[in-house]
Amino acid sequence: MxxxxxxxxxxxxxxxxxxxxxxxxxAEYVGDPLPVRTLTQSSLVGFDIEVDAVLIARRPQxxxxxxxxxxxxxxxxxxxxxxxx
Numbered sequence: 215m216x217x218x219x220x221x222x223x224x225x226x227x228x229x230x231x232x233x234x235x236x237x238x239x240x241a242e243y244v245g246d247p248l249p250v251r252t253l254t255q256s257s258l259v260g261f262d263i264e265v266d267a268v269l270i271a272r273r274p275q276x277x278x279x280x281x282x283x284x285x286x287x288x289x290x291x292x293x294x295x296x297x298x299x
Contacts, residue, residue: 223244
């Protein structure tokens with residue numbers, strides 16, 4: 215898994231003036247379509263940026279999906295039942 219699997223990203227910047235530079239670097243790692251993101255100024259101690267992300271596990275290519283029109287990147291898969299007969 216990588217940031218290309220992100221569906222939500224939270225960013226905390228010590229200096230909001232760094233947002234433009236962060237956006238350029240962020241785009242290199244995340245890709246299209248961009249996930250939902252929040253960017254907030256924070257009084258971080260010892261570092262200038264903190265990033266947290268929620269990633270989604272995807273099925274391997276060709277494993278079959280219920281996603282309409284090839285929308286696999288943003289398709290959620292229901293948990294499989296573990297009930298026994």
